[in-house]
């Protein structure tokens with residue numbers, strides 16, 4: 001696995017005992033491929049997350065993120081600087097402009113170590129601080145994605161309901177579970 005530590009490594013926006021979250025650097029591309037190129041990882045992701053996940057996929061995504069304003073997508077790294085995943089926000093528009101969707105993934109080699117839970121919690125806090133207009137973060141999860149629902153509930157996201165037959169991935173129609181975290185919920189996070 002590629003060690004992403006280098007002189008040009010961007011400063012962390014979030015540091016926890018399990019991970020560092022920071023802006024991507026062009027040199028992260030190989031680490032991103034090593035973490036992302038697993039079929040098990042994409043089954044509950046949107047089709048915009050490609051498989052196979054190639055060096056071109058990684059370079060395209062890193063470039064897109066680095067050129068977005070505001071920057072809303074970041075890499076998740078182990079405390080040692082190994083690329084472990086990604087986390088980011090999608091701002092909504094019009095009357096929903098104060099609601100943004102959150103998305104995240106962790107590479108298969110790093111599953112079950114508490115990285116997603118730690119990253120989601122700290123990043124959600126960071127997002128409300130960084131974007132004062134934000135009042136609600138939403139997450140939508142395939143109903144079969146038990147690990148992600150566990151992560152969201154452990155962090156303190158509220159399960160709001162089921163979006164029946166909302167998604168179709170590889171010809172399979174599935175329900176989605178809707179979760180949210182409000183700025184007002186932050187005081188209840190331990």
Ligand SMILES: CC(C)(COP(=O)(O)OP(=O)(O)OC[C@H]1O[C@@H](n2cnc3c(N)ncnc32)[C@H](O)[C@@H]1OP(=O)(O)O)[C@@H](O)C(=O)NCCC(=O)NCCS
Pocket residue numbers: 040041042044045103104105106107110111112113114115116117118139140141142145146147148150151
């Ligand atoms: C979902 C995902 C982010 C979780 O990452 P992670 O770093 O392994 O998460 P954590 O270690 O913080 O917690 C996961 C929990 O789910 C549990 N879990 C994993 N698979 C499970 C399953 N099939 N059934 C029940 N629990 C499961 C783990 O054991 C762990 O709980 P524990 O700490 O009590 O043992 C990761 O699996 C992933 O990236 N999956 C593919 C992409 C994805 O689904 N992204 C989210 C889209 S909404």
